[in-house]
Amino acid sequence: MVKPDFPITTERLVLRPFTIDDLDAVHAWQSLSEVARYLYWSARTREESRVALEAKIAVPWPTAVGESFTLAVQRRDTDEVIGEVHVEWLHEEWRQGEFGFVFHPGHGGRGFATEAAGVALRLGFTNLGLHRIIGRCDGRNTPSIKLMERLGMRKEAHFRHNDIFKGEWGEELIYALLEDELP
Ligand SMILES: CC(C)(COP(=O)(O)OP(=O)(O)OC[C@H]1O[C@@H](n2cnc3c(N)ncnc32)[C@H](O)[C@@H]1OP(=O)(O)O)[C@@H](O)C(=O)NCCC(=O)NCCS
Incomplete structure (x- = not known):
């Protein structure tokens, strides 16, 4: 398990740990x-x-199962912090993890979340040493479903009414990617 050097720069984004100065953007x-x-x-x-x-x-x-890394995602062109990606370490021996992503809708529809989530997957596999990373989402969360499919993840499960979510029966999808499936 190797902590990466931050910041990480992609074509359009910078990914780095949050600081308290990011509160306005996060809120x-x-x-x-x-x-x-x-x-x-x-x-x-x-x-x-x-x-x-x-x-x-x-x-x-x-440094322990149950903990996550969460990265602020910043646009290189405007310096705005537009969202976050995170990966939680779920199981040590089986090298399982779960990732997630939350972005401001004002910066949606341009592929920024997909670009950042791809980095989160790569860090989960190469730096956390994970073998399998899942993403869970509500069956009605089409933007999340499309994002995970754009990243080449496979739909492994569709649970119906497996919980009560915000007062309604839930529909939960599970997507997954193995380390040797990373594009
Ligand atoms: C999930 C979420 C991050 C997806 O946001 P998004 O804007 O759809 O995702 P992206 O930033 O990757 O943009 C993808 C869109 O930009 C388009 N796009 C434009 N340029 C692109 C590029 N260079 N690369 C990839 N996609 C691009 C894609 O075609 C896609 O459009 P479409 O949905 O009409 O097909 C966002 O809806 C969100 O934060 N939701 C609230 C929190 C949440 O529910 N998180 C997930 C919990 S499971």
């Missing part, structure tokens, strides 16, 4: 109910965003 998307619609939290107050951000900052790189 800009965490305060939107459309962003939280299919997530396990609801639109956050500024104080709730601050607590959530501090938790991400407290663990810059996972």
Whole structure:
């Protein structure tokens, strides 16, 4: 397990650990109910965003199962922080992990989230040493489904009514990629 050197630069983005100076940007998307619609939290107050951000900052790189790395995603052209990607370490012996992504809708539809999520997968495999990474999403979360399919992930499961999500029966999809399937 090798912590990467940050920042990581792609064609259009910079990925790096969050700092408390990112609070305004983080709150800009965490305060939107459309962003939280299919997530396990609801639109956050500024104080709730601050607590959530501090938790991400407290663990810059996972050292135990159950921990995650979370990276701020910044546009190179404008320097704006537009979203986050994260990978959670789920199982040590089986080298399993789960990734996720949350972006401000004002920067959607240009492939930024896909570009950043691809980096998260690569770091999960090469730096965390994972063998399999899953992504879970609500069956109605079409942008998330399309993103994972763009990254070459396979749909492995479609659970129906496996939980009650925000007061309704849930539909959960599980997508996955193995280390030797990374494009
Ligand atoms: C999931 C989420 C990140 C997807 O956002 P997105 O804007 O659709 O994703 P991208 O930034 O990768 O943009 C993809 C779109 O840009 C288009 N695009 C334009 N240029 C592109 C490029 N260079 N590369 C890839 N796609 C490009 C794609 O065709 C796609 O458009 P389409 O949806 O009409 O097919 C976003 O909806 C979100 O943050 N939702 C709220 C949080 C959430 O639900 N997270 C997932 C939890 S499971």
